[in-house]
Every structure is written in C-alpha cells, then in structure tokens.
Amino acid sequence: MPLEDLAPELLDFVERYIDQFASWDVLVYFHENPDAERRLSExxxxxxxxxxxxxxxxxxxxxxxxxxxxxNEADEPTYRYSAPAEFRVKMGAFIDATRDRTNRLAIVSKVLQKEARRL
Known part of the structure; x- marks a missing residue:
C-alpha cells in the first residue's frame, strides 16, 4: 500500500508524532499502560x-x-500518560492501523524516510 493510500488523519499523526521508531515504542507503551507511572530507566x-x-x-x-x-524523592522523575482524549483516540487508531500488515509496512516506510532525513 502506498503512503498516499493511508488515511490522511493517520499520515498526519505519523508526521507529527512518530519521527523515529523509539517514538513509536514509547507512545505505544504509555498508551497501552495508561496508569503506569515509570522512571525513564523502567x-x-x-x-x-x-x-x-x-x-x-x-x-x-x-x-x-x-x-x-x-x-519524586529519587534522583529520577517518573512519567505518566496524560494525553487528552482526542490524542488517545488518534493513538488508538494508529495502533489499530499497525495491526494490518500493509498499513504497518507503509508506516514503517514513512518512519524510515524520516529517520534517513535526520541523519
């Protein structure tokens, strides 16, 4: 599936928030663990x-x-998911889209292009 076949909202989300695979991983982690309060090391x-x-x-x-x-009283602060409802809906749509192999490959391609531009 070419990138232009992805929903415009999904492309906008990827363009704005998923600039590298680490962003993808961190966002999915917090979205799937909304009550987690963790240090960066965790x-x-x-x-x-x-x-x-x-x-x-x-x-x-x-x-x-x-x-x-x-x-907190330790050296390292903790972080908790605090995204507004609108962002959570978009994040859920992003995760749903990545469950489809074709969508996922198109998104991976977009992220790879963004990472290549950063180098």
Whole structure:
C-alpha cells in the first residue's frame, strides 16, 4: 500500500508524532499502560531501548502534554500518560492501523524516510 493510500488523519499523526521508531515504542507503551507511572530507566527496560535514546522522546512528549513528569524523592522523575482524549483516540487508531500488515509496512516506510532525513 502506498503512503498516499493511508488515511490522511493517520499520515498526519505519523508526521507529527512518530519521527523515529523509539517514538513509536514509547507512545505505544504509555498508551497501552495508561496508569503506569515509570522512571525513564523502567520504560527503557520494558521496551528494550536505551535511556539515552528515549529521553529526548519522552521530553518531547512531556512538552506536548502527552506524558506528565512527576518529580519524586529519587534522583529520577517518573512519567505518566496524560494525553487528552482526542490524542488517545488518534493513538488508538494508529495502533489499530499497525495491526494490518500493509498499513504497518507503509508506516514503517514513512518512519524510515524520516529517520534517513535526520541523519
């Protein structure tokens, strides 16, 4: 399926929020664990990514209001999913779309293009 065959809302979502595979992983993690309050090191361990890779992703999500940073008495703050309802609906649609192999391949292609431009 070519990218232009994907729903425009889905393409807009990917363009805005999924700029690398780490973003994809972090967003899916928080969406599927909406009550989780985790340190970066815990999120990194659970999704199999390095803290140094997901830290800027989580900070961007924090700045966008998708996750909330909770200071705590430990050295490392915790993060919790705080996305507005409209974002949660779009995220759910993104996850549903990725369950279809053809859609997933088109989205992977888009993310690879974005990652190549960053390099």
């Amino acid at each position: 999120v990194a361990l659970e999704i199999g990514r390095r803290v140094s890779l997901i830290q800027p992703v989580v900070e961007n999500l924090r700045d966008s209001g998708i996750v909330r940073e909770e200071p």
